[in-house]
Amino acid sequence: MKKYQPSNEAPLNGILLLIAIGTVGGLLLGGIMYAISKLVYLILIFPLLFGIAGGYLASFAITKGKIRHPLLAFTMAALIGILIFATYNFAEFNFFKQGLYEVLKADPELSHVCQTLNPDQAANIFLTKVTGSPGFWGFMKYQAKIGITITKVSRPSSRGIELNETFTWIYFLVELLIFAGVSGAMAFSAASEPFCERCDNWYGKKKYVDSTDHNKSEQLLWALNRGDYTNAGKLLDLVPHDYPRVDMAVQQCPSCQEADLYVELSLVSKNRKGQIESKKLATGLISPSDFQTILESRVRPTETTDNYEESADTEIKEIRYEEE
Numbered sequence: 394m395k396k397y398q399p400s401n402e403a404p405l406n407g408i409l410l411l412i413a414i415g416t417v418g419g420l421l422l423g424g425i426m427y428a429i430s431k432l433v434y435l436i437l438i439f440p441l442l443f444g445i446a447g448g449y450l451a452s453f454a455i456t457k458g459k460i461r462h463p464l465l466a467f468t469m470a471a472l473i474g475i476l477i478f479a480t481y482n483f484a485e486f487n488f489f490k491q492g493l494y495e496v497l498k499a500d501p502e503l504s505h506v507c508q509t510l511n512p513d514q515a516a517n518i519f520l521t522k523v524t525g526s527p528g529f530w531g532f533m534k535y536q537a538k539i540g541i542t543i544t545k546v547s548r549p550s551s552r553g554i555e556l557n558e559t560f561t562w563i564y565f566l567v568e569l570l571i572f573a574g575v576s577g578a579m580a581f582s583a584a585s586e587p588f589c590e591r592c593d594n595w596y597g598k599k600k601y602v603d604s605t606d607h608n609k610s611e612q613l614l615w616a617l618n619r620g621d622y623t624n625a626g627k628l629l630d631l632v633p634h635d636y637p638r639v640d641m642a643v644q645q646c647p648s649c650q651e652a653d654l655y656v657e658l659s660l661v662s663k664n665r666k667g668q669i670e671s672k673k674l675a676t677g678l679i680s681p682s683d684f685q686t687i688l689e690s691r692v693r694p695t696e697t698t699d700n701y702e703e704s705a706d707t708e709i710k711e712i713r714y715e716e717e
């Protein structure tokens with residue numbers, strides 16, 4: 394089994410699509426987040442959720458645009474994450490400017506200022522005085538300076554935790570990294586999906602092939618990595634194994650028979666709540682003829698039924714499988 398290496402191809406159409414969807418999506422998501430934040434803002438959770446949303450949009454564009462360049466995909470999707478963060482804060486900045494202007498207007502001693510200055514100019518004078526910088530950057534510095542207070546949603550009136558200037562900057566950075574990291578990681582994974590370069594299309598859906606006992610996972614991996622497909626096949630049971638088990642699934646080029654198959658091994662188990670959990674163990678490429686060897690080497694249930702016990706065991710497993 395050899396490792397699948399993305400070709401690092403990125404068609405221009407795909408890049409343009411990713412830029413278009415990323416820009417519109419990033420602005421839109423930042424705006425939605427800002428609108429919701431006027432009611433409630435869940436720290437770390439919002440960056441995570443909106444980072445995932447950005448990652449989804451990026452992955453969609455990557456798949457549609459056939460981008461097989463994981464690093465490029467990561468970088469561009471991370472920028473989408475940063476755009477969401479920037480849009481959100483920019484909307485906050487506008488809200489602040491309007492608010493400041495209202496305060497000035499209402500103040501009898503300062504209201505005359507409003508006759509000569511517009512909200513932008515007034516904000517710039519204020520921000521430069523307080524932080525040394527005008528504009529958006531001055532606003533970010535101002536936010537850090539006044540710090541943020543984290544309160545529990547269940548007890549909004551409680552005192553909460555106040556972050557000082559340094560911690561507010563760290564907090565901004567953590568949020569920014571979540572936006573960029575989550576979105577980037579999802580895009581990286583989308584661009585790393587198997588692709589048939591000859592037919593210029595992505596591989597089809599994952600199809601379950603076989604399973605084996607979880608204790609045999611090391612043996613199976615060893616055999617596959619050594620290219621010993623006969624023994625790999627012998628380790629697989631034709632009848633789905635009980636949990637915890639190791640599943641083998643494959644993806645194929647939907648247009649040709651010649652391309653290697655993309656094989657994935659995963660450890661599948663049931664957790665305490667009875668839900669099925671799956672953990673990826675390994676992935677790799679196997680040629681169609683080697684894959685045939687695996688299929689043909691599998692042990693049929695009848696071949697192992699030397700005694701009555703084992704046969705009964707197999708039958709039970711078969712019935713269980715049907716129930717599932």
Ligand SMILES: [Zn+2]
Pocket residue numbers: 589590591592593646647648649650652
């Ligand atoms: Zn193909």
